[in-house]
Amino acid sequence: MTDARHERAPGDRPSREMHASAPSELLVYTIGLFVAVLLTATSFWAANTTLLWPGGVLLGLAVLAIAQMGIHLVFFLHITSGPESTNNVLALAFGVLIVFVVIAGTMWIVADMSTNMMMPSGAPMSMQH
Amino acid sequence: MNIAVAIDQIPQDELPSASEAGPAPKRIVVAYGFWIFLLSDIIMFAAFFASYAVLVRSTAGGPTGAQLFNQTTVAIETVCLLVSSYTCGLMSLAINSRRYLRTYLGALITFALGAAFLSLEIREFSSMIAIGAAPQRSAFLSAFFTLVGCHGLHVALGLIWLIVMMVQVAVFGFAARVQHRLLCFSLFWHALDIVWVGVFTVVYLMGVSS
Numbered sequence: 001m002t003d004a005r006h007e008r009a010p011g012d013r014p015s016r017e018m019h020a021s022a023p024s025e026l027l028v029y030t031i032g033l034f035v036a037v038l039l040t041a042t043s044f045w046a047a048n049t050t051l052l053w054p055g056g057v058l059l060g061l062a063v064l065a066i067a068q069m070g071i072h073l074v075f076f077l078h079i080t081s082g083p084e085s086t087n088n089v090l091a092l093a094f095g096v097l098i099v100f101v102v103i104a105g106t107m108w109i110v111a112d113m114s115t116n117m118m119m120p121s122g123a124p125m126s127m128q129h
Numbered sequence: 130m131n132i133a134v135a136i137d138q139i140p141q142d143e144l145p146s147a148s149e150a151g152p153a154p155k156r157i158v159v160a161y162g163f164w165i166f167l168l169s170d171i172i173m174f175a176a177f178f179a180s181y182a183v184l185v186r187s188t189a190g191g192p193t194g195a196q197l198f199n200q201t202t203v204a205i206e207t208v209c210l211l212v213s214s215y216t217c218g219l220m221s222l223a224i225n226s227r228r229y230l231r232t233y234l235g236a237l238i239t240f241a242l243g244a245a246f247l248s249l250e251i252r253e254f255s256s257m258i259a260i261g262a263a264p265q266r267s268a269f270l271s272a273f274f275t276l277v278g279c280h281g282l283h284v285a286l287g288l289i290w291l292i293v294m295m296v297q298v299a300v301f302g303f304a305a306r307v308q309h310r311l312l313c314f315s316l317f318w319h320a321l322d323i324v325w326v327g328v329f330t331v332v333y334l335m336g337v338s339s
Binding site for chain 2: 006007008009010011012025026029030032033036037040043044046047048054057058061062064065068069072073076077087088091092094095098099102103105106107110
């Protein structure tokens with residue numbers, strides 16, 4: 001079995017030869033669908049309910065979305081922490097880093113700029129040309 | 130567990146170095162390259178998400194998200210895309226076990242659900258444009274149509290790709306190169322679902338609840 005000597009292709013499941021105890025692939029996809037539906041339903045419920053403190057809803061929605069993305073990666077794309085998946089995980093980690101820098105950096109810089117652009121009413125507009 | 134101890138417990142002959150094993154099979158090279166492309170695609174979506182998050186309050190006196198978005202439509206779209214991701218997974222299982230009927234059936238359901246998603250989205254867009262909430266109305270709507278429209282464009286391209294792949298399966302059978310392309314397609318389709326999780330959370334749910 002030459003495949004076992006290499007990294008696994010992203011999206012490929014672990015080979016049954018290497019992991020005799022691996023669950024059936026159909027079961028993996030079905031568990032993934034079940035958990036994803038559960039998380040989606042929770043997201044829609046949290047966005048519409050009045051039971052929760054409104055300030056915490058946005059944070060909760062973000063956490064649910066990140067959790068669901070993780071579920072999709074593990075159960076649908078078969079990204080694992082095993083040694084045969086190292087290249088895929090490293091590429092993913094770099095992508096996540098860039099995504100974080102782009103989104104958080106943009107929001108930080110633009111929020112900072114819009115704070116600086118607000119002139120107190122009545123103050124001399126000395127900064128404007 | 131201590132990592133050093135864990136590494137010591139792995140028998141050395143089970144983990145040959147890459148140079149010992151020779152070049153990786155083509156399936157791994159192709160899928161890894163496509164994985165890199167998908168990550169760069171997701172970074173492009175991150176830029177659209179960032180611009181949407183910055184512009185979401187800039188409605189220029191026009192309609193806000195809470196006035197425009199219909200959560201029932203979004204819920205149906207989400208279910209369509211999620212189940213199509215699942216049937217796409219079932220299709221790749223059928224491909225790996227070389228079953229034609231199950232492959233065609235999985236592709237058919239995946240295509241139908243993807244097309245249902247796309248038609249709902251197009252209907253939503255056209256009803257928004259009909260009431261004057263077009264992309265040129267405000268910066269918020271420009272960012273909205275760019276982000277959600279770009280995802281919809283990806284879904285449309287995925288549907289065309291799926292048709293092309295089924296024609297290739299019919300003509301060439303499960304040849305190795307066809308299997309590589311089908312693996313790339315399933316990666317693409319699952320990645321689109323991950324992007325949609327971000328879209329429905331950031332755009333629709335956060336837009337309605339805040």
